[in-house]
Every structure is written in C-alpha cells, then in structure tokens.
Amino acid sequence: MDLASAPAAIRSAGHERPYPLFQDRAARIATGLRALGLAPGDRIAVVMRNEPAYLEVTTGAAQAGVSAVPVNWHFRHDDLAHVLSDSGSRAVFVHSDMLPAVTAHLPAGVRVIEAPVPAGTAAACGFDAPPVSGAHPVLDDWLAGYPPLADPVPDRPSTVIYSSGTTGRPKGVLREPVPAAALPDAVASFLSYFAVRPGGRTMIPAPLYHASPSQHAVLAVACGLDITLMPRFDAEEFLRLIEAHRVENVQVVPTMLVRLLRLPKEVRERYDLSSLTSVVHAAAPCPPHVKHAMIGWLGPILREYYGGSETGAVTWCDSEQWLAHPGTVGHPEGTCGVAVLGPDGRVLPPGETGEIYLRPADTWPRFTYLGDPAKRTAMESAALPGYVTIGDIGHLDEDGYLYLSDRLNDMVISGGVNIYPAEIEGCLLSLDGVRDAAVFGIPDAEYGEALAAHVQADPGAGLTADDVRAHVAARLAKYKVPGTVVFEAALPRDPSGKLFKRRLREPYWEGRDTKI
Incomplete structure (x- = not known):
C-alpha cells in the first residue's frame, strides 16, 4: 500500500x-x-x-x-x-x-x-x-x-x-x-x-x-x-x-x-x-559542532525551540536563522517574550549574561506547582508582570535571539568567577573518543568550588585525564579547565538523554552545604 x-x-x-x-x-x-x-x-x-x-x-x-x-x-x-x-x-x-x-x-x-x-x-x-x-x-x-x-x-x-x-x-x-x-x-x-x-x-x-x-x-x-x-x-x-x-x-x-x-x-x-x-x-543546549554536522547531513530542516513544562515553547529558530546566529535557541514568537535579568532584578542589555525570564504565549494555560503554589510565586518577575524564570542563564543578542549558558543550579562559582559547565561539556564532546561528558562543581578549600569532569570514552580510545585537560585548555580559558577528571563506563542518563548530574555530584558534597 x-x-x-x-x-x-x-x-x-x-x-x-x-x-x-x-x-x-x-x-x-x-x-x-x-x-x-x-x-x-x-x-x-x-x-x-x-x-x-x-x-x-x-x-x-x-x-x-x-x-x-x-x-x-x-x-x-x-x-x-x-x-x-x-x-x-x-x-x-x-x-x-x-x-x-x-x-x-x-x-x-x-x-x-x-x-x-x-x-x-x-x-x-x-x-x-x-x-x-x-x-x-x-x-x-x-x-x-x-x-x-x-x-x-x-x-x-x-x-x-x-x-x-x-x-x-x-x-x-x-x-x-x-x-x-x-x-x-x-x-x-x-x-x-x-x-x-x-x-x-x-x-x-x-x-x-x-x-x-x-x-x-x-x-x-x-x-x-x-x-x-x-x-x-x-x-x-x-x-x-x-x-x-x-x-x-x-x-x-x-x-x-x-x-x-x-x-x-x-x-x-x-x-x-x-x-x-x-x-x-x-x-x-545542542553543541554547535553537532548542529552543524546534522545540517550538513540532513540539510536545513532542523528546527529548535526553547521553553519549559511550565511555559511551553517560547523561542523558535529554523536552520537558516541558526546559521545566521550560531548557538542561538531562537527568537520569541507570537505573543511570547524573553528578558534577561541581573541579580538585582534589573533588565540587562543585549550581550550581558543573567537569569532568563519567559513570557508564555497568551494561549498557553496558566500553571502552578502541585501542592506548592509558593514555588510558582517565587518564579515571577517583580519588574515584568507575566514573566517567569525556569532557572536558566543566558543572554540576548542585538537581534533579540536568545543564547543559553547553563542551568542556574549547575553554574559553578570558583573564586568569584561564574563558570557555565554546558560550554565545557560541549567542548569535551568535540574531542575524538569522548562519547559523553558531565562537568560540575566540587568543594575547594581555596576557591569555594573547583571543576570536575566525568567522561565516558569510547572503548580503546586510550584517553587520559591530561588529554582531556589539554583539549579544553587549547580552546577555552584556563579557569575552565577541569582539575578533576574521572572516566566512567557510562553516565547516568534517562532514555531521553537527560543527565542525572546530581548522582555524580552528591558524593563530593556529602556532609556539606550544597545546591544539589
């Protein structure tokens, strides 16, 4: 038939x-x-x-x-x-x-x-x-x-x-x-x-x-x-x-x-x-080298959106828009809106990184958290009625396209410097022989937090911790190089690919105050 x-x-x-x-x-x-x-x-x-x-x-x-x-x-x-x-x-x-x-x-x-x-x-x-x-x-x-x-x-x-x-x-x-x-x-x-x-x-x-x-x-x-x-x-x-x-x-x-x-x-x-x-x-976030490779394979049919369970899709971009704004997760569509706010609640200008706030589409149903309406209230912006945060960090460019840095919970503060693990993970995935990677903060007596990378390598790749560090050092700032590198047979992900980073991070922080 x-x-x-x-x-x-x-x-x-x-x-x-x-x-x-x-x-x-x-x-x-x-x-x-x-x-x-x-x-x-x-x-x-x-x-x-x-x-x-x-x-x-x-x-x-x-x-x-x-x-x-x-x-x-x-x-x-x-x-x-x-x-x-x-x-x-x-x-x-x-x-x-x-x-x-x-x-x-x-x-x-x-x-x-x-x-x-x-x-x-x-x-x-x-x-x-x-x-x-x-x-x-x-x-x-x-x-x-x-x-x-x-x-x-x-x-x-x-x-x-x-x-x-x-x-x-x-x-x-x-x-x-x-x-x-x-x-x-x-x-x-x-x-x-x-x-x-x-x-x-x-x-x-x-x-x-x-x-x-x-x-x-x-x-x-x-x-x-x-x-x-x-x-x-x-x-x-x-x-x-x-x-x-x-x-x-x-x-x-x-x-x-x-x-x-x-x-x-x-x-x-x-x-x-x-x-x-x-x-x-x-x-x-999709590492740029991965998206370039997919577009090269399948053609300009990739589309991307960003939002959350709470807000639905808020930003969209097709392949042409992404190639013109590499790394973006899109531009708000229809009645949706995006703003980036600083720690003081002030709206930040294009190029500055802060917490992302989203305005869902007018047709998207209102939400709360089951049994915890206070959590819903805590997500709202005082400066921008109708905007809520789902805990992501990023920035807007001059054309209004949004770029993600990381989850607020995953951000590492080392010696007062904000470090976004997603960028380092994307870098590690570009290293031949690396199948998967997770980067997170661990306790450090001098800097408060230091970087650890848990890496799943291809069998027989022969990668060492020095190989991993050298790859990052050649591409990113020195302070983004993980001091601790651990090789794992597999990283804890569910079938959709969501990483349970908490399981990797918890042993390092056991008995300490942490945001896990």
Whole structure:
C-alpha cells in the first residue's frame, strides 16, 4: 500500500492501532474512569512505556476531565512513592513488568488497572513480556465492559508533568484546562512551527513521561497525524523507522543527535531519509559542532525551540536563522517574550549574561506547582508582570535571539568567577573518543568550588585525564579547565538523554552545604 494514502494510525514496535479503534478505546476508558468515581479535576497516574495504549489512557482521561500524571518508569523507591502520593492520583495504569514496584509504593485506596506489555515493546526494551498478574483488572478486558463516553468535557485538562528529579525532588506542574476554543489555534501553531502538514506522519522517539514528547503526542493526536512511537531510542532503528514509515517530522533531544552522528557513515547512508521535512530538537543546549554536522547531513530542516513544562515553547529558530546566529535557541514568537535579568532584578542589555525570564504565549494555560503554589510565586518577575524564570542563564543578542549558558543550579562559582559547565561539556564532546561528558562543581578549600569532569570514552580510545585537560585548555580559558577528571563506563542518563548530574555530584558534597 502507498503510505501516502494509507489511513493514519498509531504504532509502536510492530503494534498498530488505527484511529477509529484508538478513539473507541479511549472513549471507553473515559467511561470506565467515571465508573470508578473519578470526576473532572481528579488525576490518574500512568506508569507505562511508549505504546498506543499509553495514548489511549491519556486521551480517555482528558475526555473525562481527568488529568493524567505520566510517571517516569525509571523512578524507584523514594521518587516513585513521592510522585504517586504527591500527585493525589486516584487510579494508576501500569505495565505488568512495573507492577511490583508500583504496588509496593501505592497509597491506600488507589485503584490499579494492569496493562499487558506488548511483546514488541518488551523486546525493544530488552526483556521478555511477563504474563499479567491476575491481581488487578486488565486494561483490555476492563475497557471492553464500558460504552464510549457520550459527554466528553469540552475543555480538556493537561497532563501533570513531573520533573525528572535531576537536581532534587520531582515536582508536578499543574496547568489549567485548555479551552475548546483555543485548541484550533494550538493545532495550527503546532503544524506551522513543527513544519508538518495536516494528515502528515510524525515520530516520537523520547519517553512520553517528559513534557515535550507528551505535548507533541497530544497535539499530534488532535491533528490526526500518523504517529510512530519508539519504546526505546536506538540510533539505527530510528533511521530504519523513518524509511519504513516515510516519517516527515520527528522531535528529538541533542543527545540523540550525538548518537546518530556516531553511527558509521555507511550505516547512515544505508537509509532513505528523503521523507523528512523537519527535525525539531529541544530540552537541552545542542553543541554547535553537532548542529552543524546534522545540517550538513540532513540539510536545513532542523528546527529548535526553547521553553519549559511550565511555559511551553517560547523561542523558535529554523536552520537558516541558526546559521545566521550560531548557538542561538531562537527568537520569541507570537505573543511570547524573553528578558534577561541581573541579580538585582534589573533588565540587562543585549550581550550581558543573567537569569532568563519567559513570557508564555497568551494561549498557553496558566500553571502552578502541585501542592506548592509558593514555588510558582517565587518564579515571577517583580519588574515584568507575566514573566517567569525556569532557572536558566543566558543572554540576548542585538537581534533579540536568545543564547543559553547553563542551568542556574549547575553554574559553578570558583573564586568569584561564574563558570557555565554546558560550554565545557560541549567542548569535551568535540574531542575524538569522548562519547559523553558531565562537568560540575566540587568543594575547594581555596576557591569555594573547583571543576570536575566525568567522561565516558569510547572503548580503546586510550584517553587520559591530561588529554582531556589539554583539549579544553587549547580552546577555552584556563579557569575552565577541569582539575578533576574521572572516566566512567557510562553516565547516568534517562532514555531521553537527560543527565542525572546530581548522582555524580552528591558524593563530593556529602556532609556539606550544597545546591544539589
């Protein structure tokens, strides 16, 4: 069948759901939630890997006026218990393999719906799908017992996204429901900024428990796009899926770009990627040499945006704009705004580095932090009503393009000098043989903080700590050269590439005051 004329569907690892069946199942889930006693404003937790049933659950919850709380399925023990309790979820939908961990930390009275793990999903994640436990209702049987919901709510609630806990306890971002009248504008903006046509074909390779892929999925479903989900990112499989399903648009994180570029040239050239019209990346700074290489490979189809779970996308740039302003994360679009403020709250002029404040689009729903409205208030700018900070540092250029330096929490102050680890990490990634790098501050009796670099090197690269230091010293200021260099077999990242720097930093600061 010609894929261009094939009916749109949602698929993952050989498991496909045509839209009519998807919508029917989602509407039955909505009725089932009502039968469990859930009402608009309530919440459910979703502890599931990327597969069609995940989106059926979150779509059905929205139809019932219930907010889905996507849970990072890497969470264990304290973090898992915290999210399940803090979210106030009244029910949890969980894949069978994660059932023991979830039930061990489940608050009293929370209902459990068990979802079997599709064989292809399990295989992609490196395990054998377990049988259902028999201890709880099974998703397919449970939803089959209800008719489709006849009266879905007009204003759909957003998902409650919890941070990954990279710098502390995960926190839930609670957004107001999206008014039905605002949805057409949101869909139009999505299609325009992501450069995807109505009825087009998209792919989501990152876990749906993160904000960007979650929002991408919500809008892609609203547009009726053909959606390919990856249960786990693998660089060559990513290319194979683009060719097999003629994917036109995909959203990635910079770590995925790095892994794609590490594929041998003959592997990259093996696949037909001519269907791609846009590759969108966000969530972390992208080293300039990586982006130049990707544009050289795929052409000027890379697009970038910057924002947060709290604000949505605020700045955008396409390849041409980025090449004219190398290193930028874009320019504010529409009704969005960006300002850079100093420690005294004063707006800084172009070129000066400070804390970034963002003004979300007028159509973006207002937010607070679940159980902690004071945290929301603390983010606001006194000088600029409507602007909030998500803790990043950077500067604007004369043309209004934004450049990121680092996270405020990651900034190192050594001898009174501000040092931004992201710049050093980008430098290290340009060293042949370096696969991954994390730079952070450690205690220093003289300077307060000193720099440490934990590096994952290619097997057999033969790199030494002196090689690492010499590479940085040849390219950056002397005070940016890490004094401590540690080689690791792998750095602690989640499947989307987010680095858990806290795990590396904590041992150095144990028993001391620190901002971890």
